[in-house]
Amino acid sequence: MTIRAFAFDLDGTLVDSIADLARAANAARADLGLPPLAEETVQGFVGDGAASLVARTLAGDHAANWHNTAEQQQAMARFDVHYKAGLTIATRFYPEVQETLHSLHELEYPLAIVTNKPERYTLPLLRELGISERFDVIVSGDTLAEKKPSPLPLQFVLERLSLSPEQLLMVGDSKNDVLAAKAAGTPSVLVSYGYGRDVQEMGADHVIRFFSEVLEFID
Numbered sequence: 366m367t368i369r370a371f372a373f374d375l376d377g378t379l380v381d382s383i384a385d386l387a388r389a390a391n392a393a394r395a396d397l398g399l400p401p402l403a404e405e406t407v408q409g410f411v412g413d414g415a416a417s418l419v420a421r422t423l424a425g426d427h428a429a430n431w432h433n434t435a436e437q438q439q440a441m442a443r444f445d446v447h448y449k450a451g452l453t454i455a456t457r458f459y460p461e462v463q464e465t466l467h468s469l470h471e472l473e474y475p476l477a478i479v480t481n482k483p484e485r486y487t488l489p490l491l492r493e494l495g496i497s498e499r500f501d502v503i504v505s506g507d508t509l510a511e512k513k514p515s516p517l518p519l520q521f522v523l524e525r526l527s528l529s530p531e532q533l534l535m536v537g538d539s540k541n542d543v544l545a546a547k548a549a550g551t552p553s554v555l556v557s558y559g560y561g562r563d564v565q566e567m568g569a570d571h572v573i574r575f576f577s578e579v580l581e582f583i584d
């Protein structure tokens with residue numbers, strides 16, 4: 366089946382946002398009297414949305430869950446202030462992303478973003494990077510009732526673009542991207558440069574090393 370549109374994950378796929386996420390996470394920890402975590406540690410906490418990131422950051426533990434405790438709410442409030450103040454201080458597109466999105470746009474492929482990042486960060490971040498207009502549909506972690514690995518965000522994109530699942534290619538960097546694609550019935554590609562570890566083991570249809578390789582999936 367021919368690919369007619371693309372859905373892209375944001376963090377770890379289109380942009381390297383880890384320096385700004387880690388700075389905000391550590392600033393929130395500092396506000397609560399906690400010592401900083403290594404950037405690499407925070408990187409391992411990204412992928413399940415902001416509430417998970419804050420719960421894990423506060424505990425310094427990937428196994429921590431969001432329970433909406435007073436301390437977690439306080440940490441979220443501090444993270445929110447710090448992250449909103451610097452969404453794009455160090456956040457940059459990965460190599461070849463802008464050129465490739467431009468090429469796909471010129472070829473008139475509809476483009477979507479399906480991210481677990483909440484709207485309050487996703488939308489201003491895309492605006493600050495000057496790329497909001499490139500996307501026909503943007504689904505953030507809190508746009509719908511469920512986020513990845515639920516199929517709901519991809520189903521929403523399929524409906525908006527009037528496509529069947531085989532016509533939409535999900536491009537991401539982590540397990541949630543592959544699980545969401547499989548649940549929605551869309552093919553999936555993982556980039557190997559993002560935040561996911563062991564991407565070869567995640568069950569994607571393809572793994573690519575450079576973003577421009579997505580062009581190989583069109584006719």
Ligand SMILES: O=C(O)COP(=O)(O)O
Binds near residue numbers: 375411415480482483
């Ligand atoms: O904010 C997150 O947890 C991850 O965002 P992503 O879905 O764009 O990788």
Ligand SMILES: [Mg+2]
Binds near residue numbers: 377539560
């Ligand atoms: Mg990602």
